[in-house]
Structure formats: structure tokens, C-alpha cells
Amino acid sequence: MLNLKNLPVDDPKLVVCGGGHIGIPVAKIGRMLGFRVTVLEDRPEFAENARAAGADEVILAPFDEGLARIPGDEDTFFVVVTRSHDLDNICLNAVCRKPHAYIGALGSRRRSALARERLVSEYSCDPEVVASIHMPIGLSIGSEAPEEIAVSVMAEIVQERNRTDRSGRWPRELLEALRDPDVRGPLALATVTERRGSAPRGVGTRMLIRPDGIAVGTVGGGELEAEVVQKALQMLSYGAPAETEVKAALNADGMACGGAVTVHIEIIPEEKRFEA
Numbered sequence: 001m002l003n004l005k006n007l008p009v010d011d012p013k014l015v016v017c018g019g020g021h022i023g024i025p026v027a028k029i030g031r032m033l034g035f036r037v038t039v040l041e042d043r044p045e046f047a048e049n050a051r052a053a054g055a056d057e058v059i060l061a062p063f064d065e066g067l068a069r070i071p072g073d074e075d076t077f078f079v080v081v082t083r084s085h086d087l088d089n090i091c092l093n094a095v096c097r098k099p100h101a102y103i104g105a106l107g108s109r110r111r112s113a114l115a116r117e118r119l120v121s122e123y124s125c126d127p128e129v130v131a132s133i134h135m136p137i138g139l140s141i142g143s144e145a146p147e148e149i150a151v152s153v154m155a156e157i158v159q160e161r162n163r164t165d166r167s168g169r170w171p172r173e174l175l176e177a178l179r180d181p182d183v184r185g186p187l188a189l190a191t192v193t194e195r196r197g198s199a200p201r202g203v204g205t206r207m208l209i210r211p212d213g214i215a216v217g218t219v220g221g222g223e224l225e226a227e228v229v230q231k232a233l234q235m236l237s238y239g240a241p242a243e244t245e246v247k248a249a250l251n252a253d254g255m256a257c258g259g260a261v262t263v264h265i266e267i268i269p270e271e272k273r274f275e276a
Helices: 023-032 044-052 063-068 085-095 110-121 127-132 146-161 170-177 222-238
Strands: 013-017 036-041 057-060 077-081 100-104 187-196 206-209 216-217 243-249 260-268
Touching: 013 023, 013 063, 013 085, 013 222, 023 146, 023 243, 036 044, 036 063, 044 057, 063 085, 077 085, 077 146, 077 222, 085 110, 100 110, 100 146, 110 127, 170 206, 170 216, 187 222, 206 222, 222 260
Parallel strands: 013 036, 013 077, 036 057, 077 100
Antiparallel strands: 187 206, 187 260, 206 216, 243 260
């Protein structure tokens, strides 16, 4: 039985400084990608736009005061896209002093070089941290429209985030589903334990299956996932066995990846679910 106590959590946080024409689509895409999104704004109407865009939290305050309320950590991604270079520098001065996974800011190459110099000479920021800022922000995809720039920004963040091994962590939405008091009874946990060749998800990927057939997360989709869900529902319905494995070659009809995976399924009793 899986030990559910003190599980490591995969909880990516996106902090967007600025709720303007770039900040809003960045926030929207961040939400789509599973980030917990916080938008900082000092203008009420733009803060309201961020709320309408679905940000998890909107802080309406001067940027330095708003950032003082955000501790940062190794899974916090800061995007600085305010309406002026002076405000950008205020934000960068603050976030450079916080734990972070990523810092990115708008600016041409010339403007970015000047900003780096000012952050070190005037604000006394750590030169190594300043050198690591992604400025100009985003991958070079020829983007011009705000939405295209937002795509390039979030693509760069995903690229940076994927450099970190997160296979042992539990996504926040899985933990929330595991602890959901409105869902009674046991749940089935499916985990990819082996991957050979090309496969959609890596070892350690997890999916929860509820007795009503609703799945949270994914182990790769297609016929493999359908088989895993069916087996899990049988286990939940019959109460036995408590554990089993599903092995699948992914070169069959409907699964053209060409590899093979093993998915371990186990039942988590209701009394164990809330230990997580």
C-alpha cells in the first residue's frame, strides 16, 4: 500500500506582474497548463480584467507592496510585463531577491542590457541572478500579437520547468481529488511504472479513478487509458483484487506511439485517503 503521508506536491505557481494586453493571455494560458496564477496590478480596472480572465488570485496594490506578499519558492515562475520599464525594474528588483524557478521580463536586447546593468549597479541585485533573467522574455517564434507573445512566454516556462525531474511529485489536482470529502468510498490509483520506447507519459505519472468513472489526471489517453479505467472500475466494484497491472503495447490500432508501458493499479481505501 502506498504511503500517503507527507507526499511531495507538484504545485507550479505563476506570478504575472501586470494585467495588460500581454499579462492577461499569459494568465489564461498559465491556468490552462495547470499553474496557480497570481496577477499583480495597481490599476483597479486592469485588476478586474485579471479576475475575469480566471486568475486564482489578484493583488491590487503598488507592485512592490504586492510582491512583498509573495514569498516565492523553487516552483514559482515570475513574469514581469508591466506598462513601463521603471515598473519592470521595481518588480525585477523584488523578485531577484526571492526564491524562484524562473524570472522573465519584456524588453528589446538593448533595453534588456541596460536593465541588467541598472539592476546590478543601482539596485545591488546579485549579478548571477540578474544574468539568469529571461530578458527578452519568451522563445523566439516570430511573435508579434499579444497572444502570440503569451504563447512564446509560456512555451519558454514549460521548457524550463521540464528540465526538472518531477516524477516523484503529486500534482495538486490529484491530491485535491484524493481528499475530496464530497466523494465517498475508495478510489483507484493508476501509476505508470515502466515505459519502453515511445510513450505519451513517463514513469511516475498518476491518475485517480473515482467509482463513478470520472478520472483525474491521465496515463496517456487512448485505448491504454480506457483499459486502465475499465480495470479500475471493476476493482472498485468487486472490492478485489487490491492491486493489479495493465501492460500494453502502444503500436496497436488507436495507439501509434510504438512503445510499451506498464500501469500499476491499486485501491486506496476511504480511511486512507485523507492521510495524504
